[in-house]
Amino acid sequence: MAVQKPSIPKGTRDFLPSEMVKRTYIFDTIKKVFQKYGYLPIETPAMEKLETLLGKYGDEGDKLLFKILNSGNFLKDAQIVELPEESNKLAMQISGKGLRYDLTVPFARFVVQYRNDITFPFKRYQIQPVWRADRPQKGRYQEFYQCDADVIGSKSLLNEAELLQIIDEVFGSLKIKVLIKLNNRKILAGIADYINCPDRITDITVALDKLDKIGKENVIAELAGRGIPDRSIALLQPVMEIEGSAKDKTVFLKKLLAGSEIGAEGIKETEVLFGYVESLNMSSAVELDLTLARGLNYYTGAIIEVKARDVEIGSICGGGRYDDLTGIFGMPDVSGVGISFGADRIYDVMNQLNLFPGTVITSTKILFVNFGKTEAAYCLKVLNDLRKQDISGELYPDAVKLKKQMDYANARNIKFVALAGENEIPKGKVTLKNMDSGEQQLYSADDLVKILKQ
Amino acid sequence: MAVQKPSIPKGTRDFLPSEMVKRTYIFDTIKKVFQKYGYLPIETPAMEKLETLLGKYGDEGDKLLFKILNSGNFLKDAQIVELPEESNKLAMQISGKGLRYDLTVPFARFVVQYRNDITFPFKRYQIQPVWRADRPQKGRYQEFYQCDADVIGSKSLLNEAELLQIIDEVFGSLKIKVLIKLNNRKILAGIADYINCPDRITDITVALDKLDKIGKENVIAELAGRGIPDRSIALLQPVMEIEGSAKDKTVFLKKLLAGSEIGAEGIKETEVLFGYVESLNMSSAVELDLTLARGLNYYTGAIIEVKARDVEIGSICGGGRYDDLTGIFGMPDVSGVGISFGADRIYDVMNQLNLFPGTVITSTKILFVNFGKTEAAYCLKVLNDLRKQDISGELYPDAVKLKKQMDYANARNIKFVALAGENEIPKGKVTLKNMDSGEQQLYSADDLVKILKQ
Numbered sequence: 001m002a003v004q005k006p007s008i009p010k011g012t013r014d015f016l017p018s019e020m021v022k023r024t025y026i027f028d029t030i031k032k033v034f035q036k037y038g039y040l041p042i043e044t045p046a047m048e049k050l051e052t053l054l055g056k057y058g059d060e061g062d063k064l065l066f067k068i069l070n071s072g073n074f075l076k077d078a079q080i081v082e083l084p085e086e087s088n089k090l091a092m093q094i095s096g097k098g099l100r101y102d103l104t105v106p107f108a109r110f111v112v113q114y115r116n117d118i119t120f121p122f123k124r125y126q127i128q129p130v131w132r133a134d135r136p137q138k139g140r141y142q143e144f145y146q147c148d149a150d151v152i153g154s155k156s157l158l159n160e161a162e163l164l165q166i167i168d169e170v171f172g173s174l175k176i177k178v179l180i181k182l183n184n185r186k187i188l189a190g191i192a193d194y195i196n197c198p199d200r201i202t203d204i205t206v207a208l209d210k211l212d213k214i215g216k217e218n219v220i221a222e223l224a225g226r227g228i229p230d231r232s233i234a235l236l237q238p239v240m241e242i243e244g245s246a247k248d249k250t251v252f253l254k255k256l257l258a259g260s261e262i263g264a265e266g267i268k269e270t271e272v273l274f275g276y277v278e279s280l281n282m283s284s285a286v287e288l289d290l291t292l293a294r295g296l297n298y299y300t301g302a303i304i305e306v307k308a309r310d311v312e313i314g315s316i317c318g319g320g321r322y323d324d325l326t327g328i329f330g331m332p333d334v335s336g337v338g339i340s341f342g343a344d345r346i347y348d349v350m351n352q353l354n355l356f357p358g359t360v361i362t363s364t365k366i367l368f369v370n371f372g373k374t375e376a377a378y379c380l381k382v383l384n385d386l387r388k389q390d391i392s393g394e395l396y397p398d399a400v401k402l403k404k405q406m407d408y409a410n411a412r413n414i415k416f417v418a419l420a421g422e423n424e425i426p427k428g429k430v431t432l433k434n435m436d437s438g439e440q441q442l443y444s445a446d447d448l449v450k451i452l453k454q
Numbered sequence: 455m456a457v458q459k460p461s462i463p464k465g466t467r468d469f470l471p472s473e474m475v476k477r478t479y480i481f482d483t484i485k486k487v488f489q490k491y492g493y494l495p496i497e498t499p500a501m502e503k504l505e506t507l508l509g510k511y512g513d514e515g516d517k518l519l520f521k522i523l524n525s526g527n528f529l530k531d532a533q534i535v536e537l538p539e540e541s542n543k544l545a546m547q548i549s550g551k552g553l554r555y556d557l558t559v560p561f562a563r564f565v566v567q568y569r570n571d572i573t574f575p576f577k578r579y580q581i582q583p584v585w586r587a588d589r590p591q592k593g594r595y596q597e598f599y600q601c602d603a604d605v606i607g608s609k610s611l612l613n614e615a616e617l618l619q620i621i622d623e624v625f626g627s628l629k630i631k632v633l634i635k636l637n638n639r640k641i642l643a644g645i646a647d648y649i650n651c652p653d654r655i656t657d658i659t660v661a662l663d664k665l666d667k668i669g670k671e672n673v674i675a676e677l678a679g680r681g682i683p684d685r686s687i688a689l690l691q692p693v694m695e696i697e698g699s700a701k702d703k704t705v706f707l708k709k710l711l712a713g714s715e716i717g718a719e720g721i722k723e724t725e726v727l728f729g730y731v732e733s734l735n736m737s738s739a740v741e742l743d744l745t746l747a748r749g750l751n752y753y754t755g756a757i758i759e760v761k762a763r764d765v766e767i768g769s770i771c772g773g774g775r776y777d778d779l780t781g782i783f784g785m786p787d788v789s790g791v792g793i794s795f796g797a798d799r800i801y802d803v804m805n806q807l808n809l810f811p812g813t814v815i816t817s818t819k820i821l822f823v824n825f826g827k828t829e830a831a832y833c834l835k836v837l838n839d840l841r842k843q844d845i846s847g848e849l850y851p852d853a854v855k856l857k858k859q860m861d862y863a864n865a866r867n868i869k870f871v872a873l874a875g876e877n878e879i880p881k882g883k884v885t886l887k888n889m890d891s892g893e894q895q896l897y898s899a900d901d902l903v904k905i906l907k908q
Binding site for chain 1: 459460461462463466467468469470471474475478489490491492494495496497498499500501502503506517518520521522523525526527528529530541544545548549550551553563564566567568571572573575577578583585587596597605608609610612613616619623730733734735783784817818824830831834835838841844845846847848849850851852861862865866
């Protein structure tokens with residue numbers, strides 16, 4: 001076969017060891033907090049049946065699913081189509097599986113499938129890659145990890161409060177300063193009621209969501225363009241102009257939305273949640289942002305979005321409450337609430353702000369230089385004693401030039417190099433070189449353990 | 455949309471929390487040992503270009519690749535084929551990516567692609583799922599994890615020795631008693647030379663590999679069936695009958711294969727490797743098994759296979775040396791050696807022998823019962839103090855009947871339940887119930903920390 005120049009599909013990534021240790025640091029931090037709050041791990045397969053995935057993410061989402069070609073003679077049950085126009089029809093005949101698009105729909109499927117094996121309220125976390133056939137661009141990948149925590153089977157707002165605590169603790173541990181933005185889908189519905197456009201909530205929220213980016217004038221223009229009547233837009237203006245604390249805003253909204261039952265419910269929930277936030281003494285700022293909508297249509301209550309304060313980047317965590325996610329799989333009326341951390345953006349933020357602790361990047365503690373068979377055999381014994389004490393170390397496998405071995409130690413960030421030759425071996429000792437200071441000294445094997453244990 | 459009965463594709467699996475914690479225990483144990491010996495983590499994408507994967511696993515392997523349908527109008531460059539006979543031709547026109555089949559080929563691709571970024575000898579580990587469109591059956595899945603460690607860029611047999619140590623330490627940590635079987639591809643080539651069938655090494659090894667299972671007579675029949683001449687089979691008989699220690703076997707082989715250069719080389723390597731094994735004081739038995747061949751054609755030196763001693767199951771770890779894996783990607787003559795742990799079989803062995811430590815299965819330490827708003831607010835404060843001390847705990851989110859909350863604690867294996875009502879709150883205390891002993895006692899929040907820290 002001809003020699004291939006190796007490469008990977010567009011939008012996918014390899015991770016070198018230097019990246020892996022940093023990513024692992026992020027995942028481990030998130031995992032530890034999830035566990036501390038009682039969330040249990042699950043995993044689902046990369047491939048789901050297409051029927052599980054289709055229709056859950058809108059038409060756009062359906063197009064972004066990676067479909068897997070059926071195995072064997074995949075055309076045997078296919079009808080001839082007029083190529084190439086009817087490719088979608090053919091796709092469904094020759095593909096029955098797709099790669100998971102997010103962790104939420106597989107989780108809903110999981111909850112229904114194992115409803116008799118799990119205890120409700122079920123608090124689960126899941127950290128796995130997802131795949132989307134999006135056009136690759138800077139910061140957008142076709143394969144990326146999601147880190148989700150959800151509680152399903154409880155309507156209590158204590159769950160929302162707990163997820164906010166988790167957000168606060170995760171970003172506190174990672175030393176990322178964040179602003180947590182809250183809103184409530186019911187308030188948005190109340191606003192739509194109030195301006196007499198109850199059916200236009202999607203148009204209204206899509207436009208409102210852009211207020212930060214494009215400004216009030218342009219939002220008004222967009223609303224008009226979407227066919228919202230002028231009188232409704234006029235009613236909406238004060239909402240766009242509300243300033244102040246969450247308390248100020250809810251007091252104001254209470255009057256404004258007095259006529260909307262769902263609006264009043266949303267305000268009540270928001271008050272309770274902010275009450276918890278106050279009593280919980282969180283480090284992160286939490287703000288009520290009435291323009292926050294988030295794209296996903298399945299949210300029915302609280303909406304959560306987290307932004308880094310010191311880096312201009314999209315949201316690094318988000319979530320909300322959904323009242324009927326499992327309905328489509330035959331289990332109606334089960335309320336849930338969840339959040340999802342975006343590991344890739346968190347990685348970018350930490351890299352930019354230089355927040356990874358130095359200890360994350362370290363390698364093995366010690367490299368034994370290989371001077372030849374006899375010396376290697378001696379070193380291997382000393383090294384194994386160190387390993388028994390859980391000290392990580394290596395013996396260079398080949399008796400090549402000393403410089404090459406020292407270069408290896410440097411490239412690998414190994415702090416100590418041990419040398420043992422005719423001076424050391426008869427005395428049962430090794431010369432230890434500190435690669436940072438350049439200092440070197442003779443030690444017995446026992447002393448070596450003590451020094452490296454530090 | 456109609457209600458769907460949820461299920462997952464055949465041959466794939468969901469993992470419930472009780473399974474996840476056990477699997478994580480295995481992965482963490484393996485990872486810790488890899489790191490101790492200086493192996494660095496990498497990850498590669500689930501999807502590789504089909505050209506990277508095709509032709510690397512034989513015709514059988516090519517058929518078992520999961521192919522991903524190109525996005526969008528995937529038929530636009532496809533030629534009309536006579537359906538359904540020419541499905542393979544069409545497959546290559548409508549699919550450019552496949553799911554990774556193992557970790558070795560992606561690793562070879564990775565090494566060549568990043569040759570200027572990595573330091574050789576490169577010791578890497580990789581723990582990720584792989585996908586094979588195999589017919590699902592008991593213990594064989596379409597998605598499963600591999601845990602690989604490889605050293606590339608060094609011909610030293612110290613690498614083989616180190617990998618044996620890793621095997622010994624991993625299974626020692628997991629408390630699985632194993633037998634490590636070794637062989638050398640060069641010895642097998644030498645045997646083929648000796649019986650005057652140098653070109654028939656594959657037929658010979660495939661038949662020899664079955665000696666354990668089907669016995670000598672049947673192996674002889676199979677060899678004859680594969681067209682090996684009777685005189686060659688007669689010469690092979692003493693090889694099938696060799697018994698004794700590795701030393702006995704190499705002494706015997708030295709005479710037998712004296713005429714084969716490659717055979718002599720294989721014996722020499724085996725002697726050196728067994729020399730290391732002796733000096734390393736490993737706990738596992740290591741045996742020279744001349745019938746060991748392993749299916750993969752890319753091995754060129756040592757071959758390694760590990761069996762559990764107390765459970766009848768296939769190999770739970772395997773590997774070997776390959777001299778030119780990266781050649782196909784344009785980087786010839788780079789020798790490597792690696793091993794792969796089979797996490798699924800290890801899981802089965804540990805489950806059967808009841809080897810998972812009790813601590814693996816535990817959950818959060820404490821559940822606070824929810825009696826209503828005021829009590830919940832009080833408990834939340836106490837709970838948060840515990841969490842600050844890194845004690846995991848939960849507050850039941852809803853003020854439902856006590857029995858339901860206690861059932862939850864039981865189902866979740868939570869050892870302590872805390873109750874705080876009108877008796878406890880005014881005194882700043884909580885009643886702690888030990889769910890194992892049934893004992894309950896009044897404690898201050900400070901004492902709670904002490905008890906739960908134990």
